[in-house]
Structure formats: structure tokens, C-alpha cells
Amino acid sequence: MLVACELGIFYLRRRKTALRPGLLYHAAALFLALWAGLELTPWATAETLIWQAVCGAALVLVALVLYSLFDVFVLRRPWDPQRGPMAPALVRDVGRILVAAAALLLALTWVHEGSLGTVLVSSTVLSAVLGLALQDVLKNVFAGMALQMEQSLRVGDWLSIDGQPAVVVELGWRATRLRTNEGVELVEPNSEVSSRRLTVYGSGRRPVGFGFRVGLPYATPPAEARAALLAAARSAEGAVESPPPQAMVRSYDDSAITYELRVFTREVAAIARFRDAVYSRVWYELQRAGIDVPFPVRTVELHDVARERGIEGERERSRRRALLGGLDLFADLPAETLDNLVAAAREQHFDHGERLVREGDTGDSLYVLEQGRVVVSTSGDGEATIAAGGGGGASGTLQLAVLGSGDFFGEMSLLTGAPRSATVRADGGCRVLVLTKSDLAPVLQADPDLAELLCRAVERRQAATAAARAERRERRPERTAQRDDAVSLLGRVREFFRLPGR
Ligand code: CMP
Numbered sequence: 001m002l003v004a005c006e007l008g009i010f011y012l013r014r015r016k017t018a019l020r021p022g023l024l025y026h027a028a029a030l031f032l033a034l035w036a037g038l039e040l041t042p043w044a045t046a047e048t049l050i051w052q053a054v055c056g057a058a059l060v061l062v063a064l065v066l067y068s069l070f071d072v073f074v075l076r077r078p079w080d081p082q083r084g085p086m087a088p089a090l091v092r093d094v095g096r097i098l099v100a101a102a103a104l105l106l107a108l109t110w111v112h113e114g115s116l117g118t119v120l121v122s123s124t125v126l127s128a129v130l131g132l133a134l135q136d137v138l139k140n141v142f143a144g145m146a147l148q149m150e151q152s153l154r155v156g157d158w159l160s161i162d163g164q165p166a167v168v169v170e171l172g173w174r175a176t177r178l179r180t181n182e183g184v185e186l187v188e189p190n191s192e193v194s195s196r197r198l199t200v201y202g203s204g205r206r207p208v209g210f211g212f213r214v215g216l217p218y219a220t221p222p223a224e225a226r227a228a229l230l231a232a233a234r235s236a237e238g239a240v241e242s243p244p245p246q247a248m249v250r251s252y253d254d255s256a257i258t259y260e261l262r263v264f265t266r267e268v269a270a271i272a273r274f275r276d277a278v279y280s281r282v283w284y285e286l287q288r289a290g291i292d293v294p295f296p297v298r299t300v301e302l303h304d305v306a307r308e309r310g311i312e313g314e315r316e317r318s319r320r321r322a323l324l325g326g327l328d329l330f331a332d333l334p335a336e337t338l339d340n341l342v343a344a345a346r347e348q349h350f351d352h353g354e355r356l357v358r359e360g361d362t363g364d365s366l367y368v369l370e371q372g373r374v375v376v377s378t379s380g381d382g383e384a385t386i387a388a389g390g391g392g393g394a395s396g397t398l399q400l401a402v403l404g405s406g407d408f409f410g411e412m413s414l415l416t417g418a419p420r421s422a423t424v425r426a427d428g429g430c431r432v433l434v435l436t437k438s439d440l441a442p443v444l445q446a447d448p449d450l451a452e453l454l455c456r457a458v459e460r461r462q463a464a465t466a467a468a469r470a471e472r473r474e475r476r477p478e479r480t481a482q483r484d485d486a487v488s489l490l491g492r493v494r495e496f497f498r499l500p501g502r
Pocket of ligand 1: 357363376400401408409410411412413414419420421422423424461462464465
């Protein structure tokens with residue numbers, strides 16, 4: 001029997017299987033051979049203790065060998081090594097123990113001459129005693145099994161434990177072994193690992209986003225702040241291009257607007273270094289963009305506030321005067337009238353994509369673009385609004401113009417009271433000066449040439465819009481031709497502003 005078993009295993013090994021017969025196999029073969037020998041011996045009956053012991057041992061050992069074969073040929077999935085074993089090592093080990101326990105139970109019933117009841121009672125009592133004594137160990141073993149079955153943690157994964165990054169080195173029976181960046185090993189009981197909330201960053205194959213909070217001055221428009229933060233994030237070492245970084249306003253705080261900058265990286269093993277790279281780049285980028293970091297630095301300075309405000313106000317006024325005076329529209333205005341306009345103008349900021357003017361809305365303000373760009377577009381039926389009602393064109397948005405610093409818009413509604421002829425959207429952050437009808441009325445009344453200048457701008461734009469529509473093969477409503485007539489437009493403006501006729 002022994003020779004047969006050894007020949008069998010020799011044959012299997014020759015076929016290069018993953019089977020590695022150890023002591024267990026040889027012991028099982030030996031006990032099987034002994035059993036066969038006892039069966040042939042007349043004095044060894046089923047009642048003798050030696051017969052029962054050999055049978056029991058052979059039974060347990062054979063069960064373990066069979067389980068090992070099942071493990072090697074089935075559970076480890078040898079036909080598809082890419083996918084790995086069907087169950088984690090811990091679960092397979094528990095299976096082995098259960099098989100051994102079942103075989104032992106069966107063997108003991110033989111020793112107790114077939115009385116399974118006695119064996120069950122004594123084994124139940126034993127299990128209860130062991131269960132109580134090993135309560136903690138068992139809790140950890142089951143938690144470890146759950147962790148491995150779920151595969152929520154894998155060896156090589158980085159996670160944050162008590163705010164400290166660490167890598168999973170081993171998922172054991174009782175505990176999970178972790179190693180921090182400082183090389184310190186943490187042995188965390190499995191029950192703790194499975195019950196606490198862990199932040200798992202993964203192994204770095206998939207990019208992970210980290211948040212960075214930066215406080216920036218209230219005086220910096222969010223569009224500028226976001227642009228600077230994104231530039232810093234893109235240039236930081238370790239940041240990936242996709243997914244791209246994101247910058248968002250998070251909250252208005254005591255001395256700063258707090259922004260949340262989210263940057264993605266695969267450097268999960270060196271989170272501290274990545275944080276350093278991003279925060280350092282943020283400092284340099286802000287410095288180059290002329291944006292201060294208002295906290296945590298607290299600077300106490302004594303100022304002559306009234307004087308400084310006066311200087312700042314004068315600086316602001318001369319900037320606006322230069323902008324408005326530089327427009328063809330207002331170039332010939334007397335200094336005093338220009339000053340009145342400058343004093344009346346209100347400065348407004350708009351974010352990327354925001355609508356400054358919406359087609360079809362009523363409006364009575366003229367916008368002068370100080371900084372940034374805007375896109376002028378009209379919908380399919382926009383021509384109807386130019387023509388002050390009626391008619392309809394094709395649907396779909398038609399881009400009419402891109403205006404930049406020093407351009408103005410909104411003059412059409414302001415001059416005639418007609419609904420807005422187009423939609424104007426900020427393309428990036430922008431700053432404008434806004435003048436209302438009541439600000440402009442005295443200026444128009446004092447200088448009727450200005451009305452003509454504005455009307456010419458309106459005509460040019462209406463012609464450009466018509467050309468854009470024609471290019472799109474749109475049918476123009478007949479009434480537009482009448483409306484485009486300069487004389488009638490000027491007449492309407494005069495009437496609207498109660499200007500003297502000429
Ligand atoms: P208003 O009609 O008041 O509101 C929309 C504004 O878009 C309009 O005034 C013009 O200032 C501007 N606008 C309309 N059509 C054009 C165009 N073809 N080119 C440039 N700007 C335009």
C-alpha cells in the first residue's frame with residue numbers, strides 16, 4: 001500500500017503539477033499501509049485500541065491530503081493563473097481546519113464505539129470552552145476572513161490610519177500588518193481594521209484626488225484666483241493630467257476666500273511629498289500673479305485710512321477716466337462731463353460663463369469692458385428682437401462677435417428701449433463698467449452727436465448680425481431692412497431720450 005502511494009505521488013510530480021508532497025502525505029500513506037497491515041493480522045480486531053488509533057489517524061490524514069489535492073487542483077485555479085485562487089489563503093486555511101475537525105469527529109466516534117452522541121456532547125462542551133477562551137482571536141479571524149473575501153484591502157494598498165499614511169504589508173489570520181513611510185510597522189487587529197473607517201488610496205494604479213485649501217484675498221476675483229491655482233496644480237510634480245485639477249470656492253472666511261484645489265496623482269506612496277510639491281507651487285504661482293496669501297500671516301499696520309482711501313479712489317478714477325475717455329464714443333466729451341460719467345459708472349465682475357446680458361430681456365445699461373473677453377451670440381429667433389418683435393428665424397445659437405478690453409455693448413437696448421438683441425457671456429473672468437440710461441441721458445442731451453455715434457455702432461452691429469445670419473443661409477424678415485435704416489433709428493433714439501431734433 002505504502003509503495004503504491006509513493007509510486008502514485010512520484011507519477012503526479014513527474015507531470016509537473018503544483019503538488020509538493022510533504023510530511024503529511026507520507027504520514028497518511030504510512031498510516032494507510034499500517035491499517036491495511038492490521039486488517040490482515042488476525043489478532044487486530046475492530047475492538048483493539050491500536051486498530052482504532054491507526055484507523056482514526058489514517059482517516060484524518062487522508063482527509064487532509066484529499067483537501068490539499070482539492071486545494072491545489074481546484075481552489076487555486078491552476079488552469080487560469082491570471083485570475084488567482086478562487087478564495088483567499090485565509091479562507092482556504094479555515095476550510096482545511098474544518099475538514100480536519102470533521103474527520104477527527106468521525107474518528108473519535110470509532111474510538112467511542114460508534115457513539116456519535118457522546119462525541120458530539122464532549123466536542124460541544126470543548127468548543128464552548130475554547131470559544132469563550134479564544135473569543136478575541138476568533139473575532140479577529142472572522143474579521144480577517146471578511147476583509148479578504150470582500151477584497152476591500154489588498155497587500156500593497158496605501159491607506160490613512162489615524163491620519164498617517166501606511167502600506168498594507170500582510171493580511172494575516174489575527175492582524176493586518178502595515179508599514180508607515182518612516183518604516184515603522186503597525187500591527188492592527190483585524191477586528192479593528194474592519195470596524196474603523198479607513199481611507200484607502202489604493203496601490204497607485206488609479207489616480208487619486210487630494211484636496212488643498214488655500215485662502216486668498218477678497219479683492220482677487222475668483223476667476224483669477226482659480227486660474228493661478230490651476231496653473232500651480234498643473235506644474236506640481238506628481239500631478240497627473242487626467243483627471244484634470246479642479247479649483248473651487250469653498251467658503252468666505254474671516255480674512256480670506258477659501259478655495260479648494262483638487263489635484264490627482266498616482267504618488268500614493270509619497271503623499272507628504274506630493275502635498276509639499278503642490279503647496280510650494282501654489283506659493284510661487286500666487287507670487288507671480290501678484291496675489292497675497294492673507295493668512296495665516298497676520299500683519300498689523302497703522303494706516304491713515306482716509307488718506308489712503310483718497311489716493312486709492314483717485315487712482316481708480318483716473319483708470320476709469322482713461323478707459324472711458326479712450327473710447328471713440330466719449331473721446332470728444334468735455335472733461336467735466338467725462339468726470340460725471342466716471343463717477344456714475346459702477347464696476348462689476350463676472351465669472352467665466354456668466355451671462356451679462358440675456359437676449360430678449362429688457363435692459364437700460366451700457367457695458368464697457370475693462371478686462372477680459374465676452375462672447376456675443378444670438379439664438380435662431382434673435383432677429384425678431386433686433387427688429388423689436390415679430391418674425392422668427394431658425395433655431396440654434398449663432399456667435400456674432402468676441403469683444404475684448406475697451407469694447408462696449410448693450411447700447412441697442414439702452415438707446416431704443418428694445419429688448420436685448422443678443423446674449424453676452426463672459427469668456428473667462430471679466431470686469432466691466434456699467435452706465436445706465438439715467439447716467440447717459442444728460443450726456444446725450446448735452447452732446448447730440450453722441451447719439452449719432454452710438455447709432456452708427458448699432459447699425460454696424462446690426463449689419464454684422466445680418467451678414468452672419470445670411471452666411472448661415474437664413475431668411476431675413478423683411479421688416480429688418482426698415483429697422484436698419486439709420487434715419488429711423490436715430491429718430492427713435494431722439495424720441496426715447498427726448499433729444500432736440502436737428
Ligand atoms: P443690446 O441689444 O442692448 O444687448 C445685446 C448686445 O450685444 C447689443 O446691445 C450689442 O451691444 C451687442 N451686439 C449685438 N449684435 C452684435 C454684433 N453683431 N457684434 C457685436 N456686438 C453685438
